Amino acid sequence: MIARLRRATRWQSLPLFMGFAMLALIVGTRAMLVEGQRANRAAARETIEYQELLSGLLSLPQDAxxxxRGYLLTGEKSYLEPYRKAVEAIPGQLARIDTMTASDDQLAPQVSHIKDALSQKQAELAETIVLYDRGDAVKALELVRSGQGKAAMDEVRASMDTIRRIGAAAVAKRDEHTDQVEAWLRIGSLAALxxxxxxxxxxxxxxRRRFREVAVAQDELTRKNIALGNEIQTRENAESQIRQMQKMEAVGQLTGGIAHDFNNMLAVIISAMNLAQRKLERGEHDIAKFIEAAIDAANRAANLTARLLAFSRQQPLAPQIVDTNRLLTGMSDLLRRALGESIRIETVLAGGLWKTHADPSQIENAILNLAVNARDAMGDDGKLTIETANSHLDDSYAGTHAEVxxxxxxxxxxxxxxSGMVPDTIAKAFEPFFTTKPVNKGTGLGLSQVYGFVKQSGGHVKIYSEPGEGTTIKIYLPRFFGPEEVAMPTGRGDNPAAPVTETILVVEDDARVRASTTDAIRELGYTVIHVGSGQEALQALAENPGIALLFTDIVMPVMNGRKLAEEAVARMPQLKVIFTTGFTRNAVVHNGVLDHDVHFLAKPFTIEQLAAKLRDVLDMK
Known part of the structure; x- marks a missing residue:
């Protein structure tokens, strides 16, 4: 019914369209007629002007x-003044006539005849004057009586008469055509009306008939709308199921990638430890390479965890006010070592660059990740350009990027x-474990780590790339507004190798982690007291007032690390505190950012990282 109504509506509009078309045709024809009459008037004016120029041209040789003749009769030079003026004016008059005469015009031959006749007339006049001036008046008069000049003037008049007849015929023809158009237009207008x-x-x-059909169609449309609503609900339910399937597929891809990489790392660790254990059982002690392999695999596992936390925007950040130009300048040596000598590096640093508030170490990691990806895309030769600039993302850009x-x-x-990237690759570039590199040449977490850090910092990242034209990745970090904080010196001692004398209290509810942490701190030379809960820690602090630093896990039952630290510092104001945890959503990290004045060491950590963090905190004034 609706389709039939639409067809009927189109047919109904056809008569109206035809009527408007006829009116438009009449108006258009009228306009063309008016333009034709205007052109006729312009042509008539041009013809009159042309004839006036010819009349003026005819008067000039007559004046000459x-x-x-006055000069020949009297011998007075004053009679030659009209002659000279006419001779000087004739070329200008002919030039104006030439400008109004087209080369292919039928008037052109007549104008040419006029020019030839005028030339003959002027030659005859000039010759008689020359003869008279020589004293040969009789011969000059004979030349005048010969009729040569009269014949030239008769030819000029005849050509001008021909031009007048041609012009009059053209005007008459235009008027006749206009009269015909008007007659047909009157007939056509009556027929059109x-x-x-x-x-x-x-x-x-x-x-009237269509209105009746509309009422019937409206009832049918109401029924169709009800059926469409039911179909929409069914489709929404199906789409919800598809979205759930896509979520599960994404989770499966992510967990599959994690399991694959962790299994590889665990395989190395287990194999290395088994081999080391067998050698020790046989009394052999050359197990350094197995330990190094296990440590390397464990470090790669820790790095994988950090990348996943960065992608999920759950890594603890320690933001500072960052001068990006200075940070890039300090990275130059690191970039050259990472990229090699074959890659040319150019930095274009903007003057007057704003400050940003972000974690500087994560900015360095992001730039390094992008640089390494660029190196792999370029191969052995290429150019890497790093630029900085102040940028404003306006409302129109934010409208097309929902997260901005x-x-x-x-x-x-x-x-x-x-080599650049195709659109499909760009769409997936930030997905974890997605990579276009060969097997064992990339984890697929570099760009995802950059993406997670930038988003966690409130920024935006965008890829611009064309196949064969290279790639540009732009990171946008929010501008920092407000006074700049002066970075305080860490107070680290000048002799890091000096013997340590401090006592450290380790609080960890996991016995194995507590034992390994205690052993590591003792290996560094510190005196260690270790407990498994917050209540035991408060008791140890009361019994050992010489404790200099509290090294506590955050996530613990009954009393978490934050509450323990608050109670301990309230009792011992000079006590230093370092928090540690493998989780990021905890009491000292809010919205991914560490609380102010909090010292944090993420698990897992190496003994070198532990040593550096302990000394940094203990040496602070």
Whole structure:
């Protein structure tokens, strides 16, 4: 019914369209007629002007002839003044006539005849004057009586008469054509008005019939809408199931990637430890390479965990006010070592660059990740360009990128001359474990780590790439507003190898982790007291007032690390505190950012990282 109604509506609009078309045709024809009449008037004015120029041209040789005859009769030079003026004016008059005469015009031959006749007339006049000036008046008069000049003037007049007849015929022809157009237009207008009247009558009759059909179609449309609503609900339910399947597929891909990488690392660790254990049982002690392999695998596992936390935006950040230009300048040696000598590096640092508030170590990691990816895309030769700039992402840009907040940003762009990426690759580039590199040449977590850090810092990251034209990745970090904080010196001692004398209290509810941490701190030379809960820690503090630092896990039953630290510092104001945990959503990290003045060491950590953190905190004033 609806389709039939639409067809009927189209047919109903056809008479109206035809009526408007006829009116438009009449108006257009009228306009063309008016333009034709305007052109006729312009042509008539041009013809009159042309004839006036010819009349003026005819008078000039007549004036010259009058002056010549007066001079011949009287011998007075004053009679030659009209002659000279006419001779000087004739070329200009001919030039104006030439400008109004087209080369292919039928008037051109007549104008040419006039020019030839005028030339003959002027030659005859000039020759008689020359003869008279020589004293040969009789011969000059004989030349005048010969009729040569009269014949030239007769030819000029004849050509001008021909031009006047041609012009009059052209005007008459235009007028006749205009009269014909007006006659046909009157007939066509009457016919069009009659047709419009008939079409209007037909349209009114058809409209009444269509209105009745509309009422029937409206009832049918209501029924269709009800059926469509039911179909939409069914489709929404199906789409919800598909989205759930896609979520499960994404989780499966993520867990599969994690399991694959962790299994590889655990295989190395287990194999190395088994081999080391067998050698020790046989009394052999050359197990250094197995321990190194196990440590390397464990470090890679820790790095994988850090990358996953970065992608999930759950890594603990320690943001500072960062001068990005200074940070990039300090990274130059690191980038050259990472990329090799074959890659040319260029930095374009903007003047007056704004500050940003972000974790500087994570900015360095992000730039390094992008640079290494660029190196792999370029191969053995290429150019890497790192740029900084102040940037404003406006409301229109934010409107097309839902996760972007309009405002001012510090932009870091990393560009390469590599192979570039196709749109499908760009769409998946930030997904974890997605990589286009060969097997064992990439984890697929570099860009995802950059993405997670930038998003956690309130920024935005964008890829621009064309196959064969290279790639540019732009990082936008929010501009920092407010006074700059002065970085305080860490107070680290000048002799890091000096013997340590401090006592450290280790609080950890996991016995195995507590034992390994205690052994590591003792290996560094510190006196260690270790307990398994917050209540035991408070008792140990009461019994050992010489404890200099509290090294506590955050996530513990009954009393967590934050509450323990608050109670301990309240009892011992000079006590230093370091928090540690493998979790990020805890009491000292809010929205991914460490609380102010909190010292944090994420698990797992190496003994070198532990030593550096202990000394940094203990040496603080």
């Amino acid at each position: 002839e009058s002056g010549q 009659l047709a419009i009247f008939l079409l209007g009558t037909y349209t009114i009759r058809e409209s 907040t309009a405002g001012q940003y510090v932009m870091i762009a990393v560009s390469d001359t590599g």
